[in-house]
Amino acid sequence: xESDKTLLGACxxxxxxxxxxxxTLLIFLSFHLPARPVWLLAGPLPGPxxxxxSCSDFFRAVPPRKVVMSIEDFGGVGDGITSNTESxxxxxxxxxxxxxxxxxxxxxxxxxxxxxxxxxxxxxTLFLHRGAVILASQDPKEWPIIExxxxxxxxxxxxxxxxxxxxxxxxISNVVITGENGTVDGQGKMWWELWWNRxxxxxxxxxxxxxxxxxxxxSNLTFQNSPFWTIHPVYCRNVVVKGMTILxxxxxxxxxxxxxDSSSNVCIEDNYIESGxxxxxxKSGWDQYGITVAHPSTNIIVRxxxxxxxxxxxxxxxxxxxxxxxxITIENLHVWDSAAGVRIKSDKGRGGYxxxxxxxxxxxxxxxxxxxxxxxxxxHPDDGWDPKAVPRFxxxxxxxxxxxxxxxxxxxxxxEGSSFEGLCFKNITLHGxxxxxxxxxxxxxxxxxxxxxxxxxxxxxxxxxxxxxxS
Numbered sequence: 001x002e003s004d005k006t007l008l009g010a011c012x013x014x015x016x017x018x019x020x021x022x023x024t025l026l027i028f029l030s031f032h033l034p035a036r037p038v039w040l041l042a043g044p045l046p047g048p049x050x051x052x053x054s055c056s057d058f059f060r061a062v063p064p065r066k067v068v069m070s071i072e073d074f075g076g077v078g079d080g081i082t083s084n085t086e087s088x089x090x091x092x093x094x095x096x097x098x099x100x101x102x103x104x105x106x107x108x109x110x111x112x113x114x115x116x117x118x119x120x121x122x123x124x125t126l127f128l129h130r131g132a133v134i135l136a137s138q139d140p141k142e143w144p145i146i147e148x149x150x151x152x153x154x155x156x157x158x159x160x161x162x163x164x165x166x167x168x169x170x171x172i173s174n175v176v177i178t179g180e181n182g183t184v185d186g187q188g189k190m191w192w193e194l195w196w197n198r199x200x201x202x203x204x205x206x207x208x209x210x211x212x213x214x215x216x217x218x219s220n221l222t223f224q225n226s227p228f229w230t231i232h233p234v235y236c237r238n239v240v241v242k243g244m245t246i247l248x249x250x251x252x253x254x255x256x257x258x259x260x261d262s263s264s265n266v267c268i269e270d271n272y273i274e275s276g277x278x279x280x281x282x283k284s285g286w287d288q289y290g291i292t293v294a295h296p297s298t299n300i301i302v303r304x305x306x307x308x309x310x311x312x313x314x315x316x317x318x319x320x321x322x323x324x325x326x327x328i329t330i331e332n333l334h335v336w337d338s339a340a341g342v343r344i345k346s347d348k349g350r351g352g353y354x355x356x357x358x359x360x361x362x363x364x365x366x367x368x369x370x371x372x373x374x375x376x377x378x379x380h381p382d383d384g385w386d387p388k389a390v391p392r393f394x395x396x397x398x399x400x401x402x403x404x405x406x407x408x409x410x411x412x413x414x415x416e417g418s419s420f421e422g423l424c425f426k427n428i429t430l431h432g433x434x435x436x437x438x439x440x441x442x443x444x445x446x447x448x449x450x451x452x453x454x455x456x457x458x459x460x461x462x463x464x465x466x467x468x469x470x471s
Contacts, residue, residue: 055267055301059217059240062174065125066102067095070109078111080135085116085142096121103174108132108182116142117205120169120177128182128221136166136186136207136227143205149234151262151285151293151323153381155203157195157228157254163205165232170211176219177208181245183222184208188252191227195253204228204254211235219243226255230275234261235295244271250310252276257307259283262295262323273307278316278343279335280305282325284352287385290322291351299327306334314338314367315359319345319377321391322352329358336365341403343372344396346415349380351389357396364403370430371398371410373444390415395422396446397468404431409453414443424468425451425459 069091070076076087095104103123110131116139120126128134137143145161148154155162166186169175186207194200207226210216215238223230224247231246233239241258248255257273260266261283273279284290284297302315314335317325335341341364344354364370393414409430414420423446433453441456447468448455 052304055269055303056240056242058238058265058267060174060215060238062103062123062176062215065098065105065123067098067104068107069095069104070107071113072109076113078109078113078132080112080114080133082114083116083137084113085118085137088115088118092118092121092124095124099123108134108179115166117144117164117166117168120167120172120175122172123174124172125176125178126167128179128184130180130182132179132182134166134182134184136184138187138190145202151290151295152320153286153289156286157203158200160202162203163227165206165209167208169209169213169216171213172210172216173214175210175213175215176217177221178217178219179221181220181222183224185224186226188225188227188248188255192252206230206232208232209234210239214238216240217242221245222247224248225252228254229256229259231258232261233263233266236260236263236266238265239263240267241271242267242269246271246273246275248275250274250276250308256281260297260300261285261320262290262293262297263300264296264298266297266300268300268302268305270304273305273309275307275309276311277309278312279307279309279314281316281318282328283318283320284323284325286320286381287322287349287351287389289381290320291389294323296324296326297328298325300329302328302330302333304332308335308337309339310337311339313340313343313372314362314364316343316345317354317357319347319350319379321346321354322350322389324352324355325357326353326355328356331358331360333362334364335362335367338364338367339369340372341367341370341401342398343374344393345374345377346391346418347375347377347379348387348415349385349389350391351386353392353394354396355392355394359396359398360400362401362403364401364406366405367403368406369408369411370401370403370406371412371425371428373412373414375413375415390418392418393420393423397424397426398428399424399426401428402431403429406430406432409433409437409439412439412441412444412456412458416443418443420445422446422467423459424448425455426468428452
């Protein structure tokens with residue numbers, strides 16, 4: 001019997017020792033592993049399977065263009081020194097003739113093609129071959145002044161008109177901007193310095209702006225160093241932005257990645273963005289001008305976006321949302337080293353509404369405030385804004401969020417007098433936030449379940465509990 005006890009003890013002691021070693025190892029790893037590998041928290045890596053969901057069918061496929069020519073056919077010189085502004089403009093004027101005759105494609109071969117602004121035409125493809133760089137002119141006169149957008153009433157930064165975008169299209173359809181990962185470089189530093197030095201006379205131009213247009217595909221290119229917002233579809237429908245790399249220095253002011261504005265049926269997926277502002281920002285007009293135009297942003301899908309922005313958010317809604325924003329799906333977002341993960345921005349004077357928004361499957365590392373609603377920018381186009389115009393919020397669901405090395409609990413600052421119906425938070429875990437950290441909530445109402453850290457009292461409204469049930 002004694003020998004049996006001895007044998008039992010010999011087996012038991014190593015088991016306890018092994019358990020202690022494993023426990024110590026887990027504690028060590030929890031503190032010392034880098035924060036980046038969120039996949040450790042998200043389950044096993046997916047194996048081969050069906051293609052991921054896509055919204056790219058928002059773009060209706062177009063047949064091959066009847067006419068295909070090179071910018072060199074119009075006198076273009078890709079030496080990075082010679083101006084090609086007239087070559088691009090001459091090429092587009094020529095290809096405009098074929099808009100109803102089978103369409104046209106302009107190829108940009110390997111080389112660096114310096115140019116000022118040029119306008120696109122319908123039934124047209126701009127194709128950048130591998131090694132092709134469209135390099136923006138640094139002469140402001142090659143970025144002409146155009147009228148402000150009706151839903152903004154003035155330039156976004158300065159009164160009056162605004163600089164046109166480098167690549168511009170208004171009232172066009174069936175347009176493709178693509179290539180073999182060619183590059184469009186806005187050389188934005190000159191414009192950023194004008195902003196920093198407060199010597200900017202007119203609002204900076206975008207790298208690409210498409211207005212009043214239908215059926216546009218932007219894919220497989222690198223856009224970098226935009227003077228202002230990088231890609232800006234406004235008053236458009238059926239727009240797909242897919243497989244893009246968008247880069248700007250992380251201190252470059254207002255260099256948003258992709259900003260759909262008063263547009264519908266927009267698909268933004270599989271893009272990598274580094275920016276000095278929001279990676280993606282959904283907008284719909286500014287104060288009384290946006291309210292009057294009343295052109296909402298609706299049916300927008302944002303998925304599989306990854307990137308970083310130290311000053312702003314992975315995906316923002318607003319703050320220019322006066323025409324209304326609805327039916328928004330944001331999913332599979334990966335953000336790191338950023339000020340916020342998802343952010344809804346509004347204010348007094350905006351009016352409008354944000355409704356039917358689903359935000360899910362978000363991964364974050366070292367994001368200061370993972371979830372934020374903000375107000376109080378005191379940012380209005382002129383003295384005509386109405387302080388009684390407050391936004392309305394309805395059916396906003398944020399779920400399946402994991403953040404590691406967060407520093408603050410969510411901040412939800414609503415607008416006094418605004419209404420909330422159906423604000424739901426579920427399955428949210430923020431690692432690294434102190435146990436004593438508290439959500440900061442004001443002028444909001446909703447329900448939260450399976451959330452850490454413990455949510456604020458404003459999110460314990462049981463009237464929403466059945467609608468916001470865990471899944």
